[in-house]
Amino acid sequence: MTPEQSKSDCIFCKIIGGEIASNIIYRDKDVVIFPDINPVAPVHLLVVPIKHIASLADMEESDAALVGKMVAAANKVAREQGLFKNGYRLTVNCGAYAGQVVWHLHMHLMGGRPLKWEN
Ligand code: AMP
Numbered sequence: 048m049t050p051e052q053s054k055s056d057c058i059f060c061k062i063i064g065g066e067i068a069s070n071i072i073y074r075d076k077d078v079v080i081f082p083d084i085n086p087v088a089p090v091h092l093l094v095v096p097i098k099h100i101a102s103l104a105d106m107e108e109s110d111a112a113l114v115g116k117m118v119a120a121a122n123k124v125a126r127e128q129g130l131f132k133n134g135y136r137l138t139v140n141c142g143a144y145a146g147q148v149v150w151h152l153h154m155h156l157m158g159g160r161p162l163k164w165e166n
């Protein structure tokens with residue numbers, strides 16, 4: 048299911064490594080959070096593990112704690128961004144049918160307006 052993509056060609060690895068500029072608003076030893084370049088909501092951030100994992104389907108059991116850390120970091124930033132009052136969405140697109148285009152695991156953190164459910 049995962050297209051061939053080496054870590055060295057990965058746009059999110061390049062952002063994490065500083066090769067491509069981005070406004071990283073959160074970083075710890077496992078997770079970074081930066082704005083989506085094409086936001087669909089007033090707040091639209093990407094929650095990205097520093098470890099290159101191509102998709103959610105490629106995570107291993109040993110990555111479970113890392114995925115939990117992504118959720119915890121997303122919650123922290125959601126609170127800082129003032130999203131706790133009205134709510135927010137945390138989404139993973141996994142694979143072609145879900146519309147995944149960047150093959151480095153990420154969660155979309157979206158909020159700031161009422162969101163419709165599209166499928
Ligand atoms: P998806 O793989 O469908 O979950 O979505 C990938 C997301 O990455 C899209 O919403 C893009 O707008 C976003 N994106 C692609 N390139 C960049 C970039 N250089 N910086 C920030 N976001 C990006």
Ligand code: ZN
Pocket residue numbers: 054057058059060061098099100150151
């Ligand atoms: Zn990567």
